[in-house]
Amino acid sequence: QVQLVESGGGLVQAGGSLRLSCAASGRTFSNYAMGWFRQAPGKERGFVARINWSLSTVYADSVKGRFTISRDNAKNTVYLQMNSLKPEDTAVYYCAAHPPTWDYWGQGTQVTVSS
Numbered sequence: 001q002v003q004l005v006e007s008g009g010g011l012v013q014a015g016g017s018l019r020l021s022c023a024a025s026g027r028t029f030s031n032y033a034m035g036w037f038r039q040a041p042g043k044e045r046g047f048v049a050r051i052n053w054s055l056s057t058v059y060a061d062s063v064k065g066r067f068t069i070s071r072d073n074a075k076n077t078v079y080l081q082m083n084s085l086k087p088e089d090t091a092v093y094y095c096a097a098h099p100p101t102w103d104y105w106g107q108g109t110q111v112t113v114s115s
Contacts, residue, residue, distance in 0.1 A: 002026040002104040004095045009109030012085055016113070020080040022095030022106055030073040033099050036080045038091035038111075049080060050099065063089075085113045 008020040022034070033052045039045040049069040050058045057069055068081040078095060092108040 002029075002032065002097050004097060004104055004106035006093065006095050006106040006109040009093060009111045011112045011114065014085060014087055014113055014115050016085050017081070017083045018085065018111060020082070020093055020095075020109060020111070022078045022080075024076045024078070024095075024097065029076040032097045034069075034071060034078040035096045035099065035102065036069060036078075037094045037096055037102075038089075039094070039108075040088075040091040043091075045094065048093070051078060082111070085111075087113045087115045089113050 003025045005023045006020060008018060010018060012018055031053060033050060035050040036048040037045050038048050048060050048063055049067055051069045051071050066084045071078040090111060090113050092110050094108045095106040096102040097104040
């Protein structure tokens with residue numbers, strides 16, 4: 001079992017930055033690929049970024065060049081650095097583990113980008 005707790009969300013103006021954190025506990029964190037997803041009001045939850053145990057990364061086209069996913073296995077934490085934020089990035093952001101079924105999810109953290 002893995003428990004995930006996100007933090008770092010908030011209100012930011014367009015063009016600003018935020019860094020989300022996801023603290024993991026339970027099984028060996030370093031063995032898991034980790035991901036970030038987001039869900040905007042009235043929309044389905046969608047993929048944002050993924051980081052594998054090898055530190056290779058994958059990004060959704062909509063965030064490439066603006067968002068960076070990273071992990072610190074010593075701290076059991078994965079991060080999402082979000083730069084050049086746009087109003088369309090407004091959503092609840094979720095951390096997840098264990099693809100492809102993404103068996104474990106955090107409770108989510110709200111990110112609101114004002115224009």
